[in-house]
Amino acid sequence: MPELPEVEVLVRHLRPQLQGQKISSVVVHRERVLAGTPVRKFVQTLTGTTFASLSRRGKYLLFELVAPNRAKSFTLVGHLGMTGRMYLLPAKAPLPKHAPVVFGLGDQKFVFEDTRYFGRLTLDPGAVEKLGPEPLDGEFTPEIFEQALKRSSQPIKVKLLDQSVVAGVGNIYASEALFLAGISPRIASRKLKKPQILLLWKAIRQVLKAAIRGGSTVSLDYTGVGERDGLFYFGSQPGESKTYEERLHVYDRAGKACPNCGSEIKRLVQAARSTFYCPQCQGRGAMSLSRREDRKRRR
DNA sequence: CACCATGTTCCTTG
């Protein structure tokens, strides 16, 4: 369940559950997810420590742990990959089929489930250090964004997936942000003019915030027991009305009508990933976002 | 069997 909004909602959900919990045991079922940390070191370092706090950086979860003597604290870095989930279960509950790492917490256990094993739990902070600015923080300014785009010939959609440009945008929200900004996913990053960069900068933040808002209001099943799987961005549940802002407008909607102009949403492949867009709203001569907003207000 | 999937890293090429 992996882009910035989903990770943010998960972090908020887990924080109160983990705070103060002591790790009594560590079981690693798939060494690969430790990303280079040797199993022995991982188990030795974590056993007996206590969860002090939990935060997020881009799509990464940062677990702050303190040693038994409270002398030193350190960070356990988590990433959900494509299919990762994290949740608590009763100690005696059966484990899911793919659970690369499980922490015993007394009468409960903290499970890292990941069918595809693309996720990570590691003591290596390397990946986090390479991340670009946090999109919802002050460090991500239009000027910084412009600097990051100005020398690249890559299509803007591909550039938005580059975590050193801005941390946390993934395949879904890259398409969504470009749609909201009325910008073609194919345009070379360096070709974007200042006004467009500002529109895109705003759109990224707006799309991520709306998704966090939407995700926070949906009742999620993080335990993995029910049918709900925590993928809150896919459609709304029966009886749950989402605002226009909180729905996906183009992602996975190829062949359907653009919610803005009614023309057909298209899919294209860039850097081996699907991109969804409205050729009308995001083509040459497309009406700008501000123009669309003006129109909406008049109705 | 084919193709698709919310992500990142490594290798090659220029």
Added chain:
DNA sequence: CCAAGGAACATGGT
């Protein structure tokens, strides 16, 4: 050294 493109990783759904 850097930028960019593509394969690899691994499992499951349609």
